[in-house]
Amino acid sequence: MKRKIGFISIIIVAVIVLCVFYLSGNHKNNIQNNESEDLVIYSAHPIELLRPLIKEFESKTGLQIKVVTGGTGELIEKIESEKDKPEADILWSGSLSTLKPQMYLFENYISKYEEYVYEDFKNNEGMLTRFSDIPSILMINTDLIGDIEIKGYEDLLNPLLKGKIAYCNPMVSSSAYEHLINMLYAMGKGNPDNGWDYIEKLCYYLDGNLLKSSTEVYQGVANGDYVVGLIFEDAAAALIENGANIDIVYMEEGVLSTPDCISIIKNAAHRENAELFVDFVSSYEVQTMLTAKLSRRSVRMDVEPPKNLKSKEEMKILHIDDDKIYSMKKEWIQKFIDIFYSINPE
Amino acid sequence: MKKIKSFSDNIRRMFITYAIIPSFFIAFSCLALIIGIWKYTIKATNKTANLKVCRMLESDINMYSEYLVNLSKDETLITNPIDTGKRVKIMEVMYQLHSRTKCNADLYILDINLNPVFGDGALSELIINKTLDNWGIIREIRNKPDQISYYLINNKTNILCLGAGLQRNNELVGYLIITLDSEEFNILLSQVSSDIVVTDKNGWIYLISNYEFEDALGRFLREYTYTSGFIEYSGETYYLSQNRICNDMFRVYSITNYSMESRMFNVMIMFILFLFVAIIGITFAISKKVAVKSTRDLYKIVEAFEYVKKGNLDHNLDIDSCIEFKEIGEAYNLMLDGLKNYIQENKELSHLAAFAQVKQLEAQFNSHFLFNTLDNIRFMSKIDVEAADKMIVALSNLLRYSISNAQEEIQLKEDLHYTESYLTILKIRYNRRLTYAIDVDENIKDCLIPKLMMLSLIENAVKYGYGDRETLHVSIKGFKKDDDLIFICKDNGAGIPEEILKQIRDNLMSPVNKTNHHGIYNIHRRIKLMYHNNYGVSIESKPGEGTTITLKLPYHTANDNYVI
Numbered sequence: 001m002k003r004k005i006g007f008i009s010i011i012i013v014a015v016i017v018l019c020v021f022y023l024s025g026n027h028k029n030n031i032q033n034n035e036s037e038d039l040v041i042y043s044a045h046p047i048e049l050l051r052p053l054i055k056e057f058e059s060k061t062g063l064q065i066k067v068v069t070g071g072t073g074e075l076i077e078k079i080e081s082e083k084d085k086p087e088a089d090i091l092w093s094g095s096l097s098t099l100k101p102q103m104y105l106f107e108n109y110i111s112k113y114e115e116y117v118y119e120d121f122k123n124n125e126g127m128l129t130r131f132s133d134i135p136s137i138l139m140i141n142t143d144l145i146g147d148i149e150i151k152g153y154e155d156l157l158n159p160l161l162k163g164k165i166a167y168c169n170p171m172v173s174s175s176a177y178e179h180l181i182n183m184l185y186a187m188g189k190g191n192p193d194n195g196w197d198y199i200e201k202l203c204y205y206l207d208g209n210l211l212k213s214s215t216e217v218y219q220g221v222a223n224g225d226y227v228v229g230l231i232f233e234d235a236a237a238a239l240i241e242n243g244a245n246i247d248i249v250y251m252e253e254g255v256l257s258t259p260d261c262i263s264i265i266k267n268a269a270h271r272e273n274a275e276l277f278v279d280f281v282s283s284y285e286v287q288t289m290l291t292a293k294l295s296r297r298s299v300r301m302d303v304e305p306p307k308n309l310k311s312k313e314e315m316k317i318l319h320i321d322d323d324k325i326y327s328m329k330k331e332w333i334q335k336f337i338d339i340f341y342s343i344n345p346e
Numbered sequence: 347m348k349k350i351k352s353f354s355d356n357i358r359r360m361f362i363t364y365a366i367i368p369s370f371f372i373a374f375s376c377l378a379l380i381i382g383i384w385k386y387t388i389k390a391t392n393k394t395a396n397l398k399v400c401r402m403l404e405s406d407i408n409m410y411s412e413y414l415v416n417l418s419k420d421e422t423l424i425t426n427p428i429d430t431g432k433r434v435k436i437m438e439v440m441y442q443l444h445s446r447t448k449c450n451a452d453l454y455i456l457d458i459n460l461n462p463v464f465g466d467g468a469l470s471e472l473i474i475n476k477t478l479d480n481w482g483i484i485r486e487i488r489n490k491p492d493q494i495s496y497y498l499i500n501n502k503t504n505i506l507c508l509g510a511g512l513q514r515n516n517e518l519v520g521y522l523i524i525t526l527d528s529e530e531f532n533i534l535l536s537q538v539s540s541d542i543v544v545t546d547k548n549g550w551i552y553l554i555s556n557y558e559f560e561d562a563l564g565r566f567l568r569e570y571t572y573t574s575g576f577i578e579y580s581g582e583t584y585y586l587s588q589n590r591i592c593n594d595m596f597r598v599y600s601i602t603n604y605s606m607e608s609r610m611f612n613v614m615i616m617f618i619l620f621l622f623v624a625i626i627g628i629t630f631a632i633s634k635k636v637a638v639k640s641t642r643d644l645y646k647i648v649e650a651f652e653y654v655k656k657g658n659l660d661h662n663l664d665i666d667s668c669i670e671f672k673e674i675g676e677a678y679n680l681m682l683d684g685l686k687n688y689i690q691e692n693k694e695l696s697h698l699a700a701f702a703q704v705k706q707l708e709a710q711f712n713s714h715f716l717f718n719t720l721d722n723i724r725f726m727s728k729i730d731v732e733a734a735d736k737m738i739v740a741l742s743n744l745l746r747y748s749i750s751n752a753q754e755e756i757q758l759k760e761d762l763h764y765t766e767s768y769l770t771i772l773k774i775r776y777n778r779r780l781t782y783a784i785d786v787d788e789n790i791k792d793c794l795i796p797k798l799m800m801l802s803l804i805e806n807a808v809k810y811g812y813g814d815r816e817t818l819h820v821s822i823k824g825f826k827k828d829d830d831l832i833f834i835c836k837d838n839g840a841g842i843p844e845e846i847l848k849q850i851r852d853n854l855m856s857p858v859n860k861t862n863h864h865g866i867y868n869i870h871r872r873i874k875l876m877y878h879n880n881y882g883v884s885i886e887s888k889p890g891e892g893t894t895i896t897l898k899l900p901y902h903t904a905n906d907n908y909v910i
Contacts, residue, residue, distance in 0.1 A: 004363060011371050014371070037568070047562055050563060051500055051501075051563050052499075052500070055498070055550055056482065058548045059550075064549070066568070067562075067563060285478055285481045288477065288481075289478070289481070
């Protein structure tokens with residue numbers, strides 16, 4: 001009897017051992033959570049821009065970069081919520097007017113190439129290193145526009161374009177916010193308070209479409225969901241570079257050209273690497289890449305302007321009151337939202 | 347202490363111990379073996395695929411690298427214009443390399459200002475801008491002009507650049523670049539069974555056959571540090587192995603998905619476990635039934651023995667389910683029959699023996715009495731002829747009675763009649779010296795008693811009662827008490843000395859008479875043999891006062907059919 005019990009228990013133990021062996025075989029300790037990234041970047045830039053630049057930086061320095069992409073507004077909110085324990089080191093996107101009200105989230109750092117930067121794009125604030133110069137434009141799907149002639153904002157108020165205009169919520173996208181300012185100043189003839197009449201009309205022609213990110217705007221136009229999009233120049237230019245049937249229209253009423261920025265987040269875990277990266281994107285090489293390959297305008301004086309883009313001298317550049325914009329940001333966005341939803345009830 | 351279990355429990359336990367557990371164990375072991383072998387196969391094929399890709403890739407890259415090293419020794423490529431002969435030579439080698447490696451490469455030679463000296467094609471991917479000499483492969487070559495540099499361009503297709511510097515007097519004068527498009531290796535990737543990912547040392551992908559493992563920027567997954575082994579990724583299970591080639595400049599990962607099989611094996615294991623549990627449950631449920639069914643005959647036998655235990659020998663076994671039990675049943679029946687016969691014979695034999703003994707005891711009484719009476723008659727014939735004649739008549743009555751009737755038992759009243767004859771004889775013999783009184787209840791006169799029993803009592807009393815006395819009074823009392831007949835024979839004679847009384851009492855217990863006192867012993871023995879149980883004789887006596895003999899007999903008449 002005792003031997004039998006022994007025999008049975010040996011079998012049971014053997015079976016259990018086999019089970020454990022089999023199950024544990026699946027989860028060998030050969031993978032470890034990789035927490036060794038050397039730099040975390042939040043960015044709203046398209047992959048086409050991020051890929052060659054990050055590739056070159058990693059190749060040059062051997063550092064490993066983690067990139068989290070999203071809309072600028074969304075990323076700023078994220079940084080705000082992570083204020084006490086920042087997960088990212090750098091915010092690499094956002095127009096100056098979007099970032100200025102949130103400057104307290106960022107660290108002071110002046111890039112070592114600051115001396116090469118145009119006077120207009122100097123980092124006077126201390127934490128907002130200018131990365132590129134981006135005019136707001138209208139992008140047009142040339143296959144769908146037909147005979148309609150678009151030269152500026154006024155031409156958007158065309159019954160044929162109702163529901164065909166791609167515009168993003170200025171609360172989440174810096175390109176949409178820039179366009180809002182652009183419209184207020186251009187259509188208000190220098191006084192933003194007079195621009196709201198136009199906004200009301202435009203909201204009618206948006207026909208309830210308020211997109212959630214700038215990506216939806218340029219992809220929507222490229223895919224043919226929309227005919228006209230209110231967007232930054234670089235996105236449209238990149239599509240043209242890739243052979244899409246897109247045209248860029250610089251608004252005859254006036255073009256607002258604001259720089260976008262790169263900023264080191266306060267209390268960043270990888271401060272040194274973040275500084276290296278800011279220097280890198282301000283470097284001659286990256287700025288040259290921007291103009292030569294990425295359809296962007298450089299902020300450096302020593303870099304040639306892009307050949308395939310209209311020079312700034314040829315367009316009507318708006319000069320605006322920075323301080324007013326920053327103080328009115330929330331109010332204007334709210335006013336826009338109110339107007340939009342009063343015309344297009346949900 | 348060992349607990350005795352029922353037969354069905356034993357069957358159930360045996361079934362589980364010797365049938366189910368071993369078969370389950372074997373099934374499980376086989377499955378484990380299959381899984382083991384299969385995992386080994388996965389590892390082996392995966393590693394083979396990895397090695398194949400490593401070997402091919404490394405040899406291709408090395409061939410082109412060697413050529414770059416050869417070219418980099420020829421500074422005249424930059425210093426002098428490349429004439430037709432030189433161009434042909436270079437192209438010859440490139441074609442040779444192409445046919446050996448089966449992959450097409452482009453060669454570019456640039457001077458220090460990034461002006462192309464040789465080669466055209468996808469130069470725009472390589473040189474962004476003539477002023478941009480600190481970027482990409484150019485930067486790599488500038489950093490270490492005397493070595494082979496590697497750089498990946500990740501665009502619509504991935505291009506691997508191999509670069510070397512052209513130096514004159516240790517000063518960089520030009521760049522040599524060979525580009526290998528990732529599409530050239532598509533055939534290689536399709537030739538191996540595993541998914542392949544080839545990355546540079548930072549994880550940027552050159553070749554990939556399953557885009558699942560690519561992140562948005564074109565890098566191999568970075569959530570984990572991967573070495574070789576089984577990994578989980580987005581809900582699937584893979585086996586991954588990794589090798590490094592070209593001085594750790596490139597990493598080759600081969601990845602085999604085995605989620606499907608792993609799920610299948612899990613299901614199989616669960617199925618076997620479920621089967622095991624179910625079989626044990628079913629066994630517990632039905633083993634009792636099976637045991638009862640297969641041991642029904644056994645219980646029949648047990649039941650038969652129960653009957654025998656109770657004394658019933660008339661229960662026969664009727665088994666025809668299987669040979670073994672049938673044999674047992676038949677043997678049991680035979681045995682039972684034999685036993686019954688034996689018991690019957692034994693009973694008859696003992697009856698005969700008892701009968702013979704009774705006859706013998708009777709015979710003893712007869713001769714004893716006869717001798718005494720004849721002695722008296724001889725004596726009387728001289729004194730009183732008439733009395734002698736009377737005695738002879740009485741004696742002849744008695745003798746006839748004792749020999750005529752073959753029956754052992756006789757009605758009390760008849761026996762009393764012959765007792766009278768006997769007393770007549772005694773009265774003549776002793777005359778006034780003997781007095782007697784017989785007092786028997788009327789209601790017992792029809793009862794059957796052993797023949798000549800009263801006579802024996804009186805005879806015994808007369809024989810030992812006198813001692814040295816003149817007279818003797820004998821009284822006999824008979825009555826019914828409960829279901830028994832009691833006879834008390836009392837005399838006022840000499841009594842029996844204590845010692846002898848004890849001897850007589852002991853002797854009564856023994857089956858053989860060891861003394862010369864036949865009378866009492868014979869009465870007792872006759873009653874015992876005829877009626878068994880606690881019937882028999884008891885004796886009380888006090889020297890000088892007399893003796894009391896008590897007979898206890900079963901009350902029965904001729905109609906009662908009392909079984910002797």
